[in-house]
Amino acid sequence: MLFIKLAIEAIRFAWQALRSNLLRTVLSLLGVTVGIFSIIGVYTMVDSLESNIKNSLSSVGERTIYVDKFPWQFGDGEYPWWRYFRRPKPKYSEFKYLKENLENAQAVTILDYTITQARRENSSFNSLCQGITYDYNIISDVPIINGRYFTTSEIDGGRNVTVIGGDVAETLFGDEDPVGKQIKLKGENFTVIGVQEKKGKQLVDVGGNPDTKTYIPFVKHKRMFSSGNLYGTISIQAYESDLGMEKLESEIRGKMRTIRGLRPLEEDNFALNRPDAAASFLTAIFGSLRTGGFVIGLFALLIGGFGIANIMFVSVKERTNIIGIQKALGAKNTFILFQFLFEAIFLCLIGGFFGLLIVYLASFINLGTLDIVLTSSNIIFGITISSIIGIVSGIIPASQAANLDPVIAIRAK
Template structure:
């Protein structure tokens, strides 16, 4: 009980010392404030970028392999001349894979056409047209808010039906229920059978902005566009128990090589692309940014730590006489130690708190589609780093104060 009372008194002394020297306290905070702001701001922006990009990647599917002509290359060593002569994946290859793959739960063919004007009367909007097959909703999230998804008969018969994004629905059919209504695409009438929930534009828009996307059967898409450029992307979704999709990749590679008549020593003339490869490449960039944040912030924190230590030594010098009086009245060494240590930690915590507050205010700034969110983990990290800096900066001055001889201290002026 006595220990707790004396500890509380140490807290009170430390707080009074800070209040009595507001200007000095404020100047001491600046280094820690700038350092914590730099570190937590970088961490917060990196976390927000990572979250936004992962949401973008969800648009191209989880546990999915893409069979395409061009590989996804992230190291800058893109040998385009090597891939230029490759044939494009075709609808016949999609059917071949969908009939024979045993380690896949869904095989989808898709193709895209951007900046296509869709109309309803005087209302029009430029949309991304995506032709797809029945199982597209198994590899990518298609949250239908109004209406329904495609039926197998509509896909097989290549009917002129469409699932539209929220922006298209609001522009073409303002104040109306779009389901069952017609619009014109490439001079042809299409019927809206579903409207997707509004998702908002993501940072990278992998797979296109769903709010501005018009899904139609791949057969209907092919009738309009494949006479000029008959190519598709093939997406294959694996099972959860297939760790790393190694079985699926091996089976796709074997079937595609057989279909294209490749000899054993010939290289693949197709690419098997993974969304998780993009995620890993981006994670490497985030790691570099994180290290940069630590380096930048560490210099400011180091300066702030020296500033706090310097102020604490000055504070010890000013209160030497008071320390002597306290010790002569029976104050233990740890009571004196705690007074100055708490004062240093308070200084650092206040500086760190101001830095975190600045990051929080930064989160209100609009940066396009990037939403900045200050997470509890980053707040705790900032306060933790501040506490450590305060402890390290204040321990030496506190030890000097605690070890003073009371007689010598009382005689000092």
């Protein structure tokens, strides 16, 4: 009950302070508003960027290791690309060996990409033609909205069948149902067996935008675009129980060294790449951006805090007589302390609210493929920071008010 009474009285006095000198209060709250807007605005933008990029990374598979010729490089340091040119590319035979022998793999696939023109009658579309094997839809989700996915016999036999993306379907078929109809890829007829659900353009399309893809069996892809040379990138997914994917990575390295006949002292002539390494690298970058945004916004908050402290010192001076009367009637020092402290917090929360409101309104600005979302965690963080600034700004004036001598305070004019 005491807490509620203090809160109500603090709100009443804060409202009186706002009304008594509106311009002074607004200018003082402006610092808090700008500070919260700066901090939460940067946090919201960074969170939105991080979410967008990580969603794009998830399209290349979660808990996945890629066996390739070149390593992905993240962070500082020299990238000795010239060392990797003589490495052999992963082969279809190596994919088959890994698929049959890996015990810690949930799914194994091999894939390759080529940009080619998909045609139907007088319509054409520059498509990213991707050769895949059956397990591809386990590693990278392929949501079929119309039709079906490949069968194992279609994949193994390299049949002329394809699953197409949403943009390809719209361009080549319009309002027609594409399933069962044919399109041409590099002059060959392919029967459309499925249409992938439209994803929409992302800020960063890692591995290509699925809407622009045409999926065909890997063996058929290599016959068409690589003269039958069956090489590509091997993708392997770990089980959920394999935390850190350490078991899978160790097993892949051992199997690859065995199949390539590497001696114990020879270095690997293949790279094991992990998308989660990219995610960790991006997390570190975004963490730095958040820290920078917080430091920049903190300066504005400090200015706003001084403004709130100034209001509170003036408020204590104006209400010295009232404080003396309250003490004479039995009010304790803690009551007076919390009364002014709550008032400072309330004033900072008003400034913080307007800062959050500006961020929320800014989230409706159309930035193309980037969706800005003000999350509940950022709202709570903004409210928390506002409250802390209120406590820091109000503690000295509140202590000064609480320690006033009641006799001297009553006599004050």
